[in-house]
Amino acid sequence: MDKKIFTINSPLSGTFYRRPSPEDPPYVEEGDEVQPGSVVCIVESMKVFNEVRSERAGIIRKVLIEDEDPVMINQPMFEVEVI
């Protein structure tokens, strides 16, 4: 099996949020399909909330960071399989 995997990396350092608000379901779960432009998470940096979008189509294989954990700039947040 030769699966092509790419990662979605954080555009800036801050806090990683999987959901739009604590009551909402996560933007994406493992196994979900994403399209170019799909919002996959929020990274908050200095009180500014930034939506992060997938640049390519794929299937989320792995969420690499816990919800609400710190994230560094360029740190991979999702492993995505190319479809």
Add this chain to the structure above:
Amino acid sequence: MFRKILIANRGEIALRVIRTCKEMGIKTVAVYSDADRESLHVKYADEAVNIGPPLSRKSYLNIERIITAAKQSGAQAVHPGYGFLAENATFAEACAGEGLKFIGPTGKTHRLTGEKTAALEIAAKEGIPVSPGSRGALSSPEEAVRTARETGYPVILKASGGGGGRGMKVAFTEEELINLLSVARGEALAAFRNPDIYLEKYIPEPRHIEFQILADEYGNFIHLGERECSIQKRYQKLVEESPSPFLDEDLREKMGRAAVKIMRSVGYTNAGTVEFLVDAEKNFYFNEINSRLQVEHPVTEMVTGIDLVRQQIIIAAGGRLKIDQETVKLKGWSLECRINAEDPEEDFKPSPGTVESLIMPGGFGVRVDTHLYNGYDIPPFYDSLIAKLVVWGEGRHQAISRMIRALAEFRIEGVKTTIPFHKRVMEDERFIKGEINTHFLANLVREVG
């Protein structure tokens, strides 16, 4: 007097409070998150307690942990600074319940001032001018349309539970109003857990002018003059000054009296601020009460010579106000520039990171309130404010010249800051003439492009 105070905050304001405590011979307890281990407030305080992970909700907003830290360290009082829990009624009450003195107004006052429509109602009842509008929360789009017909367009929609300009919408037509009302409700619910929206006549290009109040626990009130805070970016203040170039003695006295009156009617204690919007014809309208020490309090300290944190502590300890209104004189002029770790060239995008080199300005009439040091790592988890550059001058022109000189000396390498932006504001002809309103910055940004 208190022997030990816990400071429930971080950054420059934690340092600011610690400094006054040291001068008063009061021991200090700092609290810090995992992201702030190397912070200056931790080093300056007599003791420091870790209160959890970087995420504010789990540390600086964690009431239980902060109260536990206060109890275990034997602190008698808690200073909340600004932001975080400073205006949180539950926190103020939790402190009181544990025998800790909260340095600020009571929980009851916080609840009242936090509900903007309630504060407006009280102001109107006291005969203080408020913008014409619905006063209370709108019950239906029909009510919004009816009210807007009475006040005339444009109108502004504001969130009852909001503040800091978040969720505000301006409508120029009936159709727009109906659409924006449902948008505003949704945003208010998401941001403040309260969908209530009220409507006011929109004042075009208003000035934002606020009055500093001190009130002891025996019913004595004074005001320490005004602060002009019209230089804002998306309702966030960037430059403040005292006095305001727009007020004369007569208007100052009138607004000061109105400010004291409303604070008296809400039973306010400790330091607080009354915000007004002022139109081009010098009509003023009560906007809201900020039940905390403000970020921009140093400009008031510079022109009055009064240490506001010291006054807060004396009042909280049961002391009487020893300053008469008659003796309060605004001497000279003070300006503050908020230096943020943001890139003004890229729409003020956050710029956390390591301070690789730092040179502070100095000299006569210059004050820098900052938690920066060489090698400090500015974390991305909190506010972007990294320094407040404050100057004093005999008059406004001297203050501006001094600010330009101090901004030129101030070197922060490693992160982007708003210093270059402030230089442009200080050299702008309209700013120098005092022709400023809350739209000044948006216009300047547009022109610089």
